[in-house]
Amino acid sequence: MEKRKELYAGKAKSVYTTDDADRLVLWFRNDTSAFDGEKLEQLDRKGAVNNQFNAAIMEKLAAAGIPTHFEKLLSPQESLVKRLEMIPVECVVRNISAGSLCRRIGVEEGLDLNPPTFELFLKNDPLHDPMINESLAVSFGWATEAQLATMKELSLKVNTVLKELFLTGNMLLVDYKLEFGLFNGEVVLGDEFSPDGCRLWDKDTREKLDKDRFRQGLGGVVEAYEEVGHRLGMTFDY
Ligand code: C5P
Numbered sequence: 001m002e003k004r005k006e007l008y009a010g011k012a013k014s015v016y017t018t019d020d021a022d023r024l025v026l027w028f029r030n031d032t033s034a035f036d037g038e039k040l041e042q043l044d045r046k047g048a049v050n051n052q053f054n055a056a057i058m059e060k061l062a063a064a065g066i067p068t069h070f071e072k073l074l075s076p077q078e079s080l081v082k083r084l085e086m087i088p089v090e091c092v093v094r095n096i097s098a099g100s101l102c103r104r105i106g107v108e109e110g111l112d113l114n115p116p117t118f119e120l121f122l123k124n125d126p127l128h129d130p131m132i133n134e135s136l137a138v139s140f141g142w143a144t145e146a147q148l149a150t151m152k153e154l155s156l157k158v159n160t161v162l163k164e165l166f167l168t169g170n171m172l173l174v175d176y177k178l179e180f181g182l183f184n185g186e187v188v189l190g191d192e193f194s195p196d197g198c199r200l201w202d203k204d205t206r207e208k209l210d211k212d213r214f215r216q217g218l219g220g221v222v223e224a225y226e227e228v229g230h231r232l233g234m235t236f237d238y
Pocket of ligand 1: 090099100129199211
């Protein structure tokens with residue numbers, strides 16, 4: 001496999017083509033952003049931690065029958081993935097109220113949500129990823145009804161698998177964002193699952209162990225990500 005040209009640079013990852021038209025390389029950078037890129041910092045080790053954390057989670061999900069784009073780790077900061085045709089909709093699952101949900105409907109942080117909620121947001125930086133619904137996604141042609149049903153089913157299956165996994169490390173999976181794409185017409189989990197895109201709290205103290213540490217200026221961001229990994233038995237190469 002030969003890495004070729006940069007196809008796209010996102011806020012935290014760069015994507016490269018390869019000599020295989022159906023495979024891409026993801027390069028996890030140390031760049032950390034919040035508030036749609038308004039707050040930007042380089043955090044040592046973050047690219048390596050997120051790449052290897054994501055690899056371990058994607059392998060867990062695949063073992064549970066969830067189709068993912070992840071193929072293999074290539075280096076501390078690089079992974080090989082299937083090239084998907086991305087669906088421009090973010091899926092957010094919440095088990096406990098936090099973040100934009102609290103701001104949007106004026107509820108306090110930390111309320112149990114039973115059953116977990118499922119929300120859709122349009123991927124659009126200039127508009128700050130507005131919340132949408134299934135009707136809008138179908139009418140604008142962003143996804144079909146069948147694809148949306150699969151995205152919801154897979155998002156909730158991820159919840160079942162990961163809530164249990166994080167509990168083994170005495171952590172609560174508060175919420176998370178997933179992105180999906182199509183590979184040969186099949187809906188497949190893409191992007192990444194790391195503490196950059198989810199909220200994780202210590203079960204006893206409710207200490208935040210995720211990107212809210214960066215958003216809220218609490219410090220110890222990468223150290224918290226590493227602790228999450230270590231609690232799940234992961235080790236990291238830098
Ligand atoms: O901001 P909000 O509360 O809606 O975020 C819900 C979850 O989705 C959080 O875990 C957040 O980190 C994640 N998220 C993300 N990327 C976005 C929006 C939300 O990773 N663009």
